[in-house]
Each structure stands twice: as C-alpha cells, then as structure tokens.
Amino acid sequence: MARLKIKEILKSGKAGDEVVAKGWVRTKRGSKNVNFIALNDGSTIHNLQIVVDVESFDEALIREINTGASLAVTGTLVESAGSGQNIELNAKEIELLGKADPEKFPIQPKKHSLEFLRENAHLRFRTNTFGAVFRIRHAMAFAIHKYFNEKGFNYLHTPIITASDAEGAGQMFRVSTLDAKNPPLTEEGTIDYSQDFFGRPTNLTVSGQLEGELGALALGEIYTFGPTFRAENSNTTRHLAEFWMIEPEMAFYDLKDNMDLAEEFLKSCIKYALDNCMDDLKFLADRLEQEEKNKPQDQRSMPLIEKLQFVLDNDFIRLTYTEAIDILKNSKPYKKNQFQFPVEWGIDLQSEHERYLVEKHFKCPVILTDYPKDIKAFYMKQNDDNKTVRAMDVLFPQIGEIIGGSQREEDLVKLETRMNEMNIPVDEMWWYLDTRRFGSVVHSGFGLGFERFILFVTGMGNIRDVIAFPRTPKNAEF
RNA sequence: UCCCUAGUAGCUCAGUUGGUUAGAGCGGCGGACUGUUAAUCCGUAGGUCGUAGGUUCAAGUCCUACCUGGGGAGCCA
Numbered sequence: 001m002a003r004l005k006i007k008e009i010l011k012s013g014k015a016g017d018e019v020v021a022k023g024w025v026r027t028k029r030g031s032k033n034v035n036f037i038a039l040n041d042g043s044t045i046h047n048l049q050i051v052v053d054v055e056s057f058d059e060a061l062i063r064e065i066n067t068g069a070s071l072a073v074t075g076t077l078v079e080s081a082g083s084g085q086n087i088e089l090n091a092k093e094i095e096l097l098g099k100a101d102p103e104k105f106p107i108q109p110k111k112h113s114l115e116f117l118r119e120n121a122h123l124r125f126r127t128n129t130f131g132a133v134f135r136i137r138h139a140m141a142f143a144i145h146k147y148f149n150e151k152g153f154n155y156l157h158t159p160i161i162t163a164s165d166a167e168g169a170g171q172m173f174r175v176s177t178l179d180a181k182n183p184p185l186t187e188e189g190t191i192d193y194s195q196d197f198f199g200r201p202t203n204l205t206v207s208g209q210l211e212g213e214l215g216a217l218a219l220g221e222i223y224t225f226g227p228t229f230r231a232e233n234s235n236t237t238r239h240l241a242e243f244w245m246i247e248p249e250m251a252f253y254d255l256k257d258n259m260d261l262a263e264e265f266l267k268s269c270i271k272y273a274l275d276n277c278m279d280d281l282k283f284l285a286d287r288l289e290q291e292e293k294n295k296p297q298d299q300r301s302m303p304l305i306e307k308l309q310f311v312l313d314n315d316f317i318r319l320t321y322t323e324a325i326d327i328l329k330n331s332k333p334y335k336k337n338q339f340q341f342p343v344e345w346g347i348d349l350q351s352e353h354e355r356y357l358v359e360k361h362f363k364c365p366v367i368l369t370d371y372p373k374d375i376k377a378f379y380m381k382q383n384d385d386n387k388t389v390r391a392m393d394v395l396f397p398q399i400g401e402i403i404g405g406s407q408r409e410e411d412l413v414k415l416e417t418r419m420n421e422m423n424i425p426v427d428e429m430w431w432y433l434d435t436r437r438f439g440s441v442v443h444s445g446f447g448l449g450f451e452r453f454i455l456f457v458t459g460m461g462n463i464r465d466v467i468a469f470p471r472t473p474k475n476a477e478f
Numbered sequence: 479u480c481c482c483u484a485g486u487a488g489c490u491c492a493g494u495u496g497g498u499u500a501g502a503g504c505g506g507c508g509g510a511c512u513g514u515u516a517a518u519c520c521g522u523a524g525g526u527c528g529u530a531g532g533u534u535c536a537a538g539u540c541c542u543a544c545c546u547g548g549g550g551a552g553c554c555a
Binding site: 026027029030031032033034035036038047049051066067080081082083084085102103104105106108109110111112113115116118119170171207228230232233234235236237238239240243244245246340350351352399400401402403404447448449450451452453462474 | 479488489490504505506507510511512513514515516517518546547548549550551552553554555
C-alpha cells in the first residue's frame with residue numbers, strides 16, 4: 001500500500017479508503033479505551049487525527065508514541081465522530097519509526113517563545129509557525145522564478161566569491177586559504193596575497209549587480225537569486241550577515257520601467273501567496289491577531305491577509321526625494337520637533353522619516369526616486385540637474401526599504417568621472433566599464449531582500465525567524 | 479558599534495523596602511476517565527537563581543565587569 005501525504009489525505013481521502021500515513025506526532029491524548037494522535041508530515045499545517053483503539057495495540061508501543069516521535073500508520077479512513085476534522089484514520093497497524101524521549105525532546109505541545117525556538121532552530125520546523133513560514137518561503141522562491149521566467153528573464157548565477165571590493169555595499173567577509181596564524185608576508189611586511197588561492201584578495205559577494213549588468217547587456221533581461229554576505233555588525237530585526245537577494249537587471253529599461261517592474265513583481269508574488277498559501281497565511285494571521293491583542297489599539301497593524309490584499313489593490317505612491325523632504329518639513333512631527341534627526345535636503349532619510357511617509361502620511365507602499373547623488377552609489381544614472389541620481393527605493397510599512405535600485409549610468413565619461421570623485425579604482429573595474437565602451441545602452445535594475453519580503457508576507461517580526469539558520473554577529477550555530 | 483532591557487525548574491513567568499526551608503502555570507512521570515481537539519481531574523519529581531568578583535551579620539534581590547538573549551538606533555536588502 002502506498003504512503004499518502006497528509007495534505008492529500010485531508011483533501012481527497014474518502015471514508016473506507018485504506019491508507020498509509022507517515023509523520024511526526026504533535027500530541028497524543030485520550031482515555032482508557034481510545035487514544036488520539038495528531039500526526040503531521042509537513043505537507044500541510046493541518047494534522048491527521050489517528051484514532052487508536054488501545055486494546056488492539058501493545059501497551060509498550062503506545063507508551064512510546066510521544067510528542068516528536070515518528071510513525072507509519074496503516075488503517076482505514078472514517079468520517080470523524082468528533083468535531084474539528086472531517087476525516088480521521090482508524091489505525092490498524094502502527095510502526096514506531098523513531099522514538100522521541102519526552103523528557104528530552106524540547107518542543108512541547110504548548111506555545112513556545114520565538115527566542116527559545118531560535119535556539120532550537122534544528123527542531124523548530126516541527127512547529128506550526130515555522131512549518132507555515134518555511135512553506136511560504138518556498139512558495140515565494142518559486143513565485144519569483146515563475147514570474148521572471150514568464151517575463152523572459154534569464155536566471156544568471158553570478159559569483160559568490162569576488163575579487164572586486166568596489167561595490168561599496170558594505171563590509172565583506174574575506175575568503176582565503178592562507179594560514180591565519182602565519183600568513184606569508186611581502187618584503188614590506190604586508191600579507192602576500194599572491195600566494196593565496198586566487199593569487200589576490202577575495203571576498204564573499206555583497207551583490208551580484210555589477211556582474212548582473214554584464215549579463216543584461218547581452219541577454220536583455222536577467223535576474224540573480226542567491227546568497228549575499230555582509231560583515232556589518234548589525235544587530236536588528238531586519239539584518240542578516242548571510243541573506244538571499246533577488247537582483248533583476250534589464251537592458252533598455254529606464255527608471256519608470258524599473259519602477260513598473262518592481263511593483264508588478266512584488267504584487268505578482270503576493271498574489272501567488274494569497275492564491276496558494278491560504279492555510280498557512282490564515283494560521284499566521286490568527287497568531288498575529290493573538291499577539292496584537294496585547295498591544296494598545298492605536299499600535300495595532302492591519303490584519304495580515306487584509307494587508308496583503310491592500311498592497312495588491314493599490315498603486316504604490318511614487319514621488320521624488322525632493323517632494324518627500326517637502327512633505328516631511330510640513331509634517332506635524334517635524335513642526336512639533338518630534339523627529340530625532342534633522343530633515344534637510346541632502347541628508348539620507350532616517351527610518352523615522354521613511355516610517356512617517358509610509359505608515360502615517362500615505363498609508364501605502366511608497367517608491368522614492370531621484371535622491372541626492374552624494375548619498376547614493378557611483379553607478380547610478382546622473383540627472384541633468386547635476387544634483388540627483390535616478391535611484392529608487394521601495395518602502396514598505398514595518399519593513400522599511402524592501403527594494404533599492406536605479407537606472408544605471410551608461411555614459412562612460414560621466415561614469416568614470418564619478419568613480420574618480422568617489423575614489424573607486426577605475427583600473428580594476430575595466431571589465432565593468434567595457435560595457436559602456438562597447439554598445440552601451442540605457443539599463444536599470446534593483447535588489448530585493450528576500451527575507452525582508454518574507455517578513456512582510458508572513459507578518460513575522462524578526463528576520464531571524466524567516467531564514468532556516470540565521471547568521472548574525474556572534475551567531476553561526478547549526 | 480551605541481542606548482534601553484532581561485537572564486530564577488524542561489518551557490513561560492512570579493519572587494515585597496536585602497531577612498528562615500525559592501513559588502505558580504504548562505510540560506514530564508504515576509494514576510483516573512467510553513471520542514479527545516494545546517483534553518480534563520488527582521498525585522508526584524524537578525532549581526549551583528547567566529558567569530566572576532565585591533558590599534553586608536545576611537544577596538535571587540544592591541554594586542562592578544564580562545557573557546548571552548530581546549527591543550530601539552546606525553549601516554543597509
């Protein structure tokens with residue numbers, strides 16, 4: 001008899017069907033004559049209820065069916081006599097696949113704190129919350145590939161190890177096979193990287209963008225979707241040292257095309273979640289609602305599913321940095337001196353400013369464009385005003401910046417001039433500049449932080465709870 | 479990295495202005511119960527109070543340093 005997944009059994013199983021189900025015990029309860037086992041195999045958030053007639057099984061076996069143990073159950077599906085489920089499995093045969101010592105198994109059939117589960121990240125998949133989060137995470141990864149594939153984009157694998165440190169996107173992790181205790185030295189006493197594996201200093205990538213541009217300026221549209229590493233000492237609910245990023249790069253796209261793509265892309269993925277992950281979303285929404293009950297009324301956010309639907313139904317507000325500064329200067333908190341940081345044209349917007357725009361003023365996702373060139377990267381397309389660049393940041397409620405992107409500077413002279421101004425080594429970047437030397441075209445791209453997006457879709461509050469094994473300062477367990 | 483905050487039983491927490499033998503709920507274990515839904519009821523075991531120093535007749539409680547977690551900020555995705 002073939003094993004059926006619990007999702008399949010609950011969806012199309014009929015009373016009288018003989019089936020085999022395999023999974024892990026969530027709870028066991030019952031009385032002298034009958035026991036009920038909630039069995040979960042990860043295929044769905046819902047459990048299959050196994051009904052055990054105590055008299056027909058070995059007492060020792062039943063004693064070992066504890067929370068966390070794995071079972072193979074053969075039996076007949078019947079309509080449930082109890083409420084709470086339509087169908088349940090009457091056990092004929094139970095095989096204990098793997099025991100779980102109830103005194104040692106850390107996941108109990110009760111509510112655990114997210115902090116505790118983070119310390120047990122190897123077992124937290126076995127909870128409803130993390131089951132839901134990781135099924136949704138998978139669905140979103142799939143939705144991203146589906147979206148770009150249908151749009152004719154090519155999935156480009158840009159390198160994880162890079163020798164370029166010119167990207168300016170943050171501190172990098174060094175990659176080396178040199179002896180850390182006794183590295184070979186040059187005559188000047190510095191580390192001799194010519195003896196290192198690559199014959200030069202190398203690091204883990206902080207962005208695939210520059211290589212992505214090379215691909216786009218031949219293939220037309222590409223996207224990357226891979227791990228990204230930042231050695232920043234960031235300790236927040238929105239930062240990881242190792243995270244996943246999606247970076248589309250498109251030839252012949254100007255900033256407006258770029259914004260249109262970003263908005264359509266985000267909406268398409270959110271729609272996929274609503275269409276395909278409703279069971280998990282409902283669970284997370286309920287969980288969130290319980291948590292929100294402890295908060296004062298005015299601090300509560302929109303229910304999860306409503307929030308996703310809202311983003312889907314409304315156009316993102318688009319405005320320039322300069323317009324945003326004007327709005328901030330005319331805002332109540334500015335006039336009442338409630339902002340901690342100054343608001344002045346030329347400053348980088350602080351989270352409090354972004355949050356005001358998104359959560360208070362517009363109450364809607366916002367795309368800010370045309371930032372001062374001095375607070376943005378060298379590769380961004382310079383505007384004619386000589387003050388701003390064609391940058392765009394997509395700001396989401398609670399998350400803040402979820403996408404950062406720009407139209408890229410395609411003019412060789414302007415780009416080189418800017419690189420010199422910003423002390424970017426032009427020589428080392430010969431390969432990047434070659435795209436501007438040979439058949440340069442208008443092009444654009446952006447980066448989406450995958451985990452930040454998952455935060456938004458799942459309503460989770462800490463980025464460490466939407467990646468399986470988070471890497472953060474002082475933490476690389478598992 | 480900075481600011482705030484916390485660390486007491488397997489988990490979530492209480493522990494009074496410093497004062498005898500450190501408490502509860504949940505979980506575990508034993509028992510009861512004819513179908514339960516985080517079952518219920520009765521009973522029971524379980525603690526070097528984050529670590530190291532200090533103040534004091536006396537420290538879970540006060541002080542200092544360090545470690546770890548959480549929240550916020552910066553950096554950014």
